[in-house]
Amino acid sequence: MRKTHSGGNAVDWDRIRIFYTVAESGSFTKAGDVLGLSQSAVSRQIGALERELRAPLFHRHTRGLILTEQGELLWRAAREMTQRLERTRSQLSETREHPSGELKVTATRGLGGHWLTPRLAEFLDLYPDIKVDLILTDEELDLSMREADIAIRLRQPQQPDLIQRKLFTVHYHVYASPAYVKRFGEPKSYEDLDNHRLISFGGTSPSYLTAVHWLGTIGRDQRNPRPLHLVVNNITAMKRAVDSGAGIAVLPDYLIETGSPLVQLMRESEMPQLESYLVYPEEMKSVARVQVFRDFLIQKAQRWTY
Amino acid sequence: MRKTHSGGNAVDWDRIRIFYTVAESGSFTKAGDVLGLSQSAVSRQIGALERELRAPLFHRHTRGLILTEQGELLWRAAREMTQRLERTRSQLSETREHPSGELKVTATRGLGGHWLTPRLAEFLDLYPDIKVDLILTDEELDLSMREADIAIRLRQPQQPDLIQRKLFTVHYHVYASPAYVKRFGEPKSYEDLDNHRLISFGGTSPSYLTAVHWLGTIGRDQRNPRPLHLVVNNITAMKRAVDSGAGIAVLPDYLIETGSPLVQLMRESEMPQLESYLVYPEEMKSVARVQVFRDFLIQKAQRWTY
DNA sequence: CCCCCATCATGCGCAAAACGCATAGCGGGG
């Protein structure tokens, strides 16, 4: 059957559950009704338990049962075990229905700082029992190694044990401040770019290479890029530089607030796009806080995309 | 099978025991070895438990298992349940091997006060974790109603659910103080008794009727007993009266210390005897403190009898 | 005072749960 045969030192825990029901109801018959068992089955289970423990548990009196001293000891233990298990079961269903716990989120500094952060407040309001640990870095943390629970990425992951959900498309355009345009004019062709003050991203994120380095390489030999006047490894600082008229730069749309005074240049040129993805390990897909975070962000992404 | 079919809301507790073993050993195979089960059996038990709880418990990784969030919750509960049960199991065997707890003893005032009490100190020394609640009364408490755990009686109980063990024989003799004998002489016949100062017991204990009322009835019409000079309902006080020369009385041997100056009278007469019994309910026979108390008293009784 | 009913213990036959064996699939480390 299903029980260690080594020494016979182990008891069948399920018999303790049955014992507890009997102790509570005070009768084999009633306990059988509660458990969906016949009276005889209960009788034999208790008998077996008494044999396993080598201790009588009940005084069989015609008018109901009376716990022996040993039975009373076991009854207290069984009651506490029942309570402990019950607590855990409600925790389990709470975990299923009421998201809670800590969620370790990672995103690139740009996307994370400008798109995600403003939306996090609402999420935390929605789920007050979720604690978010936000890691903004352009390095790709290893989700398989539990460096983070969920990531916002600008490229598709290759590992097959990672689930990916598309969030939105990041559009890139060339911008300059009105003051800059007044002073230097607009570039009309790729060749014009050679005479402009170019600002570019200096980060290592591979996804940025195609988009943010566009200014240095477009219409040029890739191995001989244009000289850049300013390289910044922080995209926020980069935008500030553009704002202040330091030059022109390719910026993602999530950085451009509506009503921004920045002037969009070279509108005819075909610009790179990047897809943003929500990525999390297969094994996290059943965790409620991951589910609600995912659903929340996808909804926000759809509303935000225009 | 052995599990409530009502709603399927209950889990088989024994599966939790198996789950705990798996969580501790980190492998179905190893857990199977520990439990004396095959790997496949363990796998299916865990699978069934996950279905019962509607929650995945392990991430199956090729390099061992990793507890899910829910698995971790259950693991903590299972650990505490295991500890609780283990504690109880050792309590059970302690109860079996190391007697403890409260023992409610009842005895007649005479036997209890003079024979039992002096021996109790040694018993309490021998078993320091046993607390004795001694009830000295000549009324027979109802052992079935738990008015006491064990009794010393001077007659056999009639209830079949009571266990009786013979302790020793109580001999009764007629005594007087040397001073009394000097003044009144010894009675040589039953008729002589009519001219003596007779002291008798006034208690209601039925066992005493035959023995202690001997002086009033012996060699006489039972319905017309001798007049008594002193009736006392406390046998200790009765002996003190004899000691001080107030009269002659039938006294049990346990009251007569060796070397007592009292003079035994009418040595030729056949005197009543009473058997003393240790009585306890059938349901207490497996309780360790009852067992050791019983064995202790029987041993003392054998050594004391002479 | 006696009968009756509720309770627990147990024998018997049966159904199903659970087990072991063997195989397949899978993934990581040497």
Add this chain to the structure above:
DNA sequence: CCCCGCTATGCGTTTTGCGCATGATGGGGG
């Protein structure tokens, strides 16, 4: 790149555990 160890699963078999029915027992009501 292969190999080893781990888990999942199908299959045939064992055995456990169950229900039913009966027997024994003891307390309470008429």
